[in-house]
Amino acid sequence: MTRAVLNFRFTLRRVLYAGVLLVLSLTAAASDALTPAERTLLKAFGPWPGSVSDDPSNRYSGNDAAIAFGKTLFFDPRISRDSNLSCATCHQAERSFTDGLPRPTGTRVLDRNTIALANFRHTRWFGWAGRTDTLWGQSIHPIVSPLEMGMTAELFVERLKENADLARGYEALFDTPPDFSDPQAALVNSAKALAAYQETITTPRTAFDDFRDAVVANDQDAEKIYPPSARRGLKLFLGRANCAACHFGPTLTNNEFANIGRSHFIDGGRVDEGRFGGLELLKASPYTRAGPYSDEAEQTASKAPANFVMNNHATWGQFRVPSLRDVANTSPYMHDGSLESLDDVVDYYNEPDMERIHTAGVQLVRPLKLTDAEKKDLVTFLKTLSDN
Ligand code: HEC
Numbered sequence: 553m554t555r556a557v558l559n560f561r562f563t564l565r566r567v568l569y570a571g572v573l574l575v576l577s578l579t580a581a582a583s584d585a586l587t588p589a590e591r592t593l594l595k596a597f598g599p600w601p602g603s604v605s606d607d608p609s610n611r612y613s614g615n616d617a618a619i620a621f622g623k624t625l626f627f628d629p630r631i632s633r634d635s636n637l638s639c640a641t642c643h644q645a646e647r648s649f650t651d652g653l654p655r656p657t658g659t660r661v662l663d664r665n666t667i668a669l670a671n672f673r674h675t676r677w678f679g680w681a682g683r684t685d686t687l688w689g690q691s692i693h694p695i696v697s698p699l700e701m702g703m704t705a706e707l708f709v710e711r712l713k714e715n716a717d718l719a720r721g722y723e724a725l726f727d728t729p730p731d732f733s734d735p736q737a738a739l740v741n742s743a744k745a746l747a748a749y750q751e752t753i754t755t756p757r758t759a760f761d762d763f764r765d766a767v768v769a770n771d772q773d774a775e776k777i778y779p780p781s782a783r784r785g786l787k788l789f790l791g792r793a794n795c796a797a798c799h800f801g802p803t804l805t806n807n808e809f810a811n812i813g814r815s816h817f818i819d820g821g822r823v824d825e826g827r828f829g830g831l832e833l834l835k836a837s838p839y840t841r842a843g844p845y846s847d848e849a850e851q852t853a854s855k856a857p858a859n860f861v862m863n864n865h866a867t868w869g870q871f872r873v874p875s876l877r878d879v880a881n882t883s884p885y886m887h888d889g890s891l892e893s894l895d896d897v898v899d900y901y902n903e904p905d906m907e908r909i910h911t912a913g914v915q916l917v918r919p920l921k922l923t924d925a926e927k928k929d930l931v932t933f934l935k936t937l938s939d940n
């Protein structure tokens with residue numbers, strides 16, 4: 553081949569390379585811009601904080617004195633049988649009201665990961681399996697569980713009575729001293745105060761909220777502050793990775809239950825029934841919106857979703873779709889705390905255990921084939937849901 557021909561080929565190749573690079577950089581620029589459809593979808597993820605009302609099932613919801621008494625109870629180990637556990641043992645304020653452990657220890661290692669406490673006026677079902685539909689009902693559970701604080705209603709009243717400060721606080725709020733004639737009422741009252749306090753725990757605005765608001769306001773300068781990597785991660789979250797099919801809305805959960813194929817074996821042997829067991833407990837629980845201890849008007853309580861849910865085999869192994877607000881601060885993850893980091897979570901969704909997923913109908917979770925760069929983008933996005 554002559555030198556002229558070689559030179560020509562060389563130049564041609566250079567032009568081709570330049571062209572490829574140009575196309576690549578254009579698609580890179582395009583790939584972090586939101587499509588009109590994505591911009592519309594994003595509206596549903598805010599505003600934050602959203603507007604909320606008091607809990608109609610709890611007459612002390614939003615009551616300052618109840619919030620104060622509830623806070624006292626929350627941090628007080630005297631409400632456990634051995635005076636060694638308070639709510640704050642597992643729900644530590646400085647750790648987003650969780651404990652950083654895969655599973656905490658009560659009287660033995662519990663079966664599930666401690667849930668971070670926040671944004672309860674946005675929560676429909678409580679616990680990983682949705683054992684109840686009220687925050688005060690959920691708050692009674694650890695007090696009387698033999699695996700946690702190990703109390704009975706009678707012993708609870710005894711503790712209130714024998715500690716003058718607690719007895720005074722109780723009487724000031726409920727206009728009656730704690731007494732043994734109706735221990736159950738004393739327990740429920742106290743749980744409602746605990747709930748009033750927990751309702752005040754909310755997560756702050758985040759970089760994601762600023763971006764969402766900028767998009768809604770069409771404020772392009774404000775939009776630019778959100779990093780390109782987070783934007784690409786958001787696009788995956790809404791689109792190809794299909795996360796928003798379940799993690800949707802202001803708290804990034806549809807407030808329902810799903811099976812993503814995580815193991816439901818506990819310590820290799822026992823089985824966690826997930827939502828199946830949760831529904832059985834819900835149906836049997838007196839501590840629901842429509843139950844005898846609720847303060848909610850019959851008219852709305854009778855329309856509560858708990859009255860209409862039915863159990864079937866598909867609920868087996870389902871767990872609550874967790875909120876992703878503050879998620880960077882609440883590791884480890886999943887109902888059993890089996891994943892250490894957000895990188896691990898994204899790795900899992902990239903190659904989920906399809907054998908364990910037995911959903912009838914649309915397959916929402918499937919192998920994603922994300923590149924390492926895309927996985928990183930998704931994690932970057934998830935981190936923008938937390939205030940750091
Ligand atoms: C030994 C550790 C431990 C103690 C003590 C404890 N919790 Fe929990 N908490 C957990 C675990 C584990 C879960 C998840 C339980 C489940 O889903 O089965 C949880 C879940 C919750 C939830 C559900 C949150 C949600 O979003 O659904 C609330 C509310 C709660 N706890 C409040 C309390 C209160 C109030 C107390 C004290 C009266 C308390 N906890 C004591 C470990 C603990």
Ligand code: HEC
Nearest residue numbers: 793794795798810814871872873874885886887897901916
């Ligand atoms: C089919 C509904 C569904 C889809 C789709 C889905 N998730 Fe989840 N997600 C869940 C459920 C259910 C859990 C809890 C599962 C468990 O504990 O076993 C969960 C747990 C998580 C957690 C752990 C949160 C915590 O506090 O423990 C993160 C993070 C998460 N998902 C992010 C994602 C991302 C990112 C995607 C997209 C790649 C995604 N999810 C897709 C339902 C879904």
